[in-house]
Amino acid sequence: MELDHIRNEIERMRTQVGRQRGEIRQLQRAGIPTAAAEALLERMLNKIDALCAERDKLKRELPAPSKGKVLGGRQW
Template sequence: MPLSFGRLKRPGGKAMQLDYVQREIEHMRTQVQRQRGEIRQLQRAGIPTSSAEALLDRMLNKIDDLCAERDRLKKEQPPPAKGRVLGGRSW
């Protein structure tokens, strides 16, 4: 059986799912900023932006869904262990 360090106890566990969801949220936020910049460029050029704005809305909805999933995964994680780590020794 492999050693476990920190939260990663087994492949495909909740902690790995949480890490994935958090990375995906950050990636999507970067994409949203890029999309907003493209919308501004289109507006300056006088090009209609309705389809770009619809895409932005879908992206924002996806981020909301991912945030809800992240919050659910965080609630399912066991609380961190409390107590002394070094077995009561005072250094």
């Protein structure tokens, strides 16, 4: 399903963002310029934002579950 794929991609990207932040900290400690790494991090975060927006759009398009009904169809 498309929605599951997007959710998995968001989770994978979030893991990568954590690694990228760790790399940036290492570069900073070593005194190495981090502009390129920070630009990559920004692109990754923008991609996650776009995926989250797409996920939310797909969730809104799903048919709503029938709330308040039990298997017999009675409402409690």
